[in-house]
Amino acid sequence: MTTARVTPQAPQAPPAPRAPRRVALLPTAALLLGALYCLVPVVWVVMAATKAGDELFSTFTLAPGTGLLTNIADLNAYRDGVYWRWMANSALYAGVGAALSCAVSALGGYALAVYRFAGREAIFGVLLTGVLMPPVILAVPQYLLLAEVDLTDHYLSVLLPVLLSPYGIYLARIYAAAAVPSDVVEAARMDGAGEWRIFRAVALPMMLPGLVTIFLFQFVAIWNNFLLPFIMLSDDEKFPMTLGLYTLLNQGSNSPALYTLVITGSLLAIVPLVALFLLIQRFWSLDLLSGAVKS
Amino acid sequence: MHQRTTVAALTAALTTAALAGCGSSDGGGSDGPVDLTYWAWAPGMEQVVELWNEANPDIQVTVKEQAAGDDLVTRTITAAQAGEAPDLVQAEYQALPTLVSNDVLADISGELDGAEEQFAPGLWQQVTLGTDAVYALPQDSGPMMFYYREDLFAEYGLEVPTTWEEFADTARAVRDADPDTYLTTFSANDAGLFAGLAQQAGARWWTADGETWRVAIDDEATRRVAEFWGGLVAEDAVLNEPMYTPAWNQAINTGEQLAWVSAVWAPGTLSTAAPDTAGSWAMAPLPQWEEGGNATGSWGGSTTAVTNDGQHREAAVEFATWLNTDPEALAALVTEGGIYPAATAAQTGDALAGPPAFFENQPDFYARAAEIAQGTAPASWGPNVNVAYGAFNDAFAAAAESRGDFAEALATVHRATVDDMESHGFQVAE
Structure with missing residues (x-):
């Protein structure tokens, strides 16, 4: 069974020679415009990060400057490299938080999709309301609750609230319902596999592309x-x-904002995200039913 | 999260002033050194506190660097509701009434010993809120001044204005001399600047009388300031675009704007906004409403406050007193943090003997600044300064943009402030 794991399907053979397609002008233009809209701010950050302090406001906005290495060195030196500590903290919160939340979502979503039990729809309904609730609203109540158990200003105070992601569970349920056919679960039961083994060895591999999505989102x-x-x-x-x-x-008002440090820091902050996307992207190429029953 | 306690709580806090001080005995002694936490944003504060920690093994202070601004006030109030506030917190003067009315700050008048005479009365009054209580110790102050391009003033043949009337004439003269150049801009994106200008004219926006607040934002003095700037904007004698934008930085850097009404900390801002102009600026007193006067307002500045949550109030007050009155501490704050100390003696101390690096052409910079600071008008803040400032930003940005009616914008700010206070249960008299 486990061989059904992530073997990306070979690129599908192109379906018969096609007539040379006409370029769809309007959609292409719309997409280009959209890409431009998203990329210009990134270009701004890249360019601004290369500017030394005295070039930042005095040279043409999108022209490169000469200070990138100095900026990085300054950032590195700021309060003994506290920036890298923040970066490591972000990686910890995001990495551990996303992994745990992914696990919770997988379990919850699978249970909601596969089992029939009393209150299933009610639980799902509550979770759906959670999707509509912006996490911002919950931050203060969560703070007051965590203060009761003396966990504020602790790594856990940032990790615990992100564990349960209604959107993640919702996605996992939808995905599990589509990717884990009940026939397969039944077959596994017939073969004598326990529920935990079915989840771990049968369902989980099938849900993997969906879980990767949830992980990235989180x-x-x-x-x-x-x-x-x-x-x-x-x-x-x-x-x-x-x-x-x-x-x-x-x-504070009597000291200038450290613009060059902030801009350089922002540029470096998106590097791990870009790397992560490039790394994990290939899991997305799996289509929904790869490895499951073929009808 | 903004849950404000009502007048009752505020009055309780204000009137039980003397009693509250006695209640906090921390004993401490036998269980090892006292640990205090201190939320602050001033750069270099860690190094200054290090001096204290070395000399006082019994009272160890940990600085937790925070971001300045209104968000920190909200954050502190939230923490206090959860009983998790730090022992000490850096707070701007205008945030004190908000913190007091939310029952965050302790009255430390009982623990203080002779700190009052170290500060100018105008500053001291801001930490007592005009009562017998003391809610914080002044740390730095921002007396307002007039900054101008000395070289370009000479080139255009301009005199430094000493009254606001002359200021208006100078603004017009600049427009005549060069149509692309302005004397300065009226910026609506920082209400603190306008509040300072109003103080200079004699405005007292909030005053408390027993249980009743009197709000006077739309008073004669403030209206005078608003109409003065509104007139200049309307006739295009000053620009109507906000400061601190890339465009403003560029205009300051290239000389398209010749002057900036700012405060004592301006050299730091100018050195990043207009790095090419080092040595060509000069500082002068703010233009006056009365000829020959020496009045100025405050823009910026902060205090060290002790919270109700702290278990070791006496130790916290001892530290706060050292930080803001001890010559060694203040010298370190000046050199490490670049602040302008609130304590009068330190304003002419050794650390401020030379001019800021950006103003080497003006060797007596801090001597003049200390003279100007003498004339700092008292400021009086209320429990919803953030609401008033928000309303100011909206109303005056629109009025400046459309070169519209500044008096009407002022009335809008006044109304919004009073409405907000009434909706939070304060008794307001107008």
Whole structure:
């Protein structure tokens, strides 16, 4: 069974020679425009990060400057390299948080999709309401609750609230319902596999592409999260990058904002995300039913 | 999260002033060194606190660097509701009433010993909120001043204005001399600047009388300031675009704007906004409403406050007093953090003997600054400064953009502030 794991299917043979397609002008233009819209800010950050402090506001916005290495060195030197600590914290929160939340989503989604039990739809309904509820609203109540058990300003205070992701469970349920046919589960039961083994050895591999999606969503969400750590943490040694950069921007009125450091820091902050996407992207090429029963 | 306690709590906090001080005995002694946490944003604060920790093994202070601004006030109030506030917190003057009315700050008048005479009365009054209680110790202050391009003033043949009337004439003269150049801009994106200008004109926006607050944002003094700037904007004598934008930085750097009404910390801002212009700026007193006067307002500045959550109030007050009155601490704050100290003696201390690096052409920079600081008008803040500032940003940005009616914008700010206070249960008299 386990051989059904992630063997990306060979690229499908092109379906018979096609007539040379006409370029669909309008959609292409729309897509190009969209890409431009998304990429211009990134280009701005890249260009601004290369500018030395005195070039930042005085040279043409999208022209490269000469200060990238100095900026990185300054950032590295700022308060003994606290930036890298923030980066490591972000990686910890996002990596561990996304992995745990992914596991919870997989279990929850699978259970909701495969088992019939009383209250199933009610639980799902509650979770759906959770999808509609912005996490921002929950941050303060969560803070007050965690303060009761003395967990604020602790790594757990940022990890615990992200464990349960309604959207992740919702996605996992939809995905499990589509990717794990009940025939397969039944067959495994006939073969004498226990429920846990069925989940682990049969269903999990089939759900993998969906779980990768959930992992990435959660990772990006936690990586970019600001309000939750802002409320939970007061010790700047535990800050994730978003909070750390924010403190660089707001140093009080009598000291200038450290623009070049913040911009360089923002550029470096997206590098891990880009790397992660490039690395995990290939799992997405699996189509929904790869390896399952063929009808 | 903004749950404000009502007048009752505020009055309780204000009137039980003397009693509250006695209640906090921390004993401590036998269980080893006292640990205090301190939320602060001033750069270099860790190094300054290090001096204290070395000299005081019994009272160890840990700085937790925070981001400055209104968000920190909200964050502190939330933490206090959960009983998790730090022992000490850096707070801007205008945030004190908000923190006090949310029952975050402790009255430390009982533990203090002779700190009052170290500060100018105008600053001290801001940490007492006009009561017998003391809610914080002043740390730095931001007396306002007039900054101008000395070289370009000479080139255009301009005199440094000493009154606001002359300021208006200078603004017009600049427009006549060069149609692409402005004396300065009216910026609506930082209400603190306008509040400072109003203080200089004699405004007292909030005053408390027993259980009743009196709000006077739309008073005669403030209206005078609003109409003055509104007139200049309307006739295009000053620009109507916000400061701190890339465009403003560029205009300051290239000389398209010749002057900036700012505060004592301006050299730091100018050195990043306009790095090419080092040595060509000069500082002068703010233009006056009355000829020959020496009045100025405050823009910025902060305090060290002790919270109700702290278990070791006496130790916290001892540290706060050292930080803001001890010559060694203040010298370190000046050199490490670049602050302008609130304590009067330190304003002429050794650390401020030379001018800031950006103003080497003006060797007596800090001596003049200390003279100007003497004339700092008292400021009086209320429990919803953030609401008033938000309303200011919206109303005045729109009025400046459309070169519209500044007096009407001021009335809008006043109304929004009063409405907010009433909806939170404060008694307001107008």
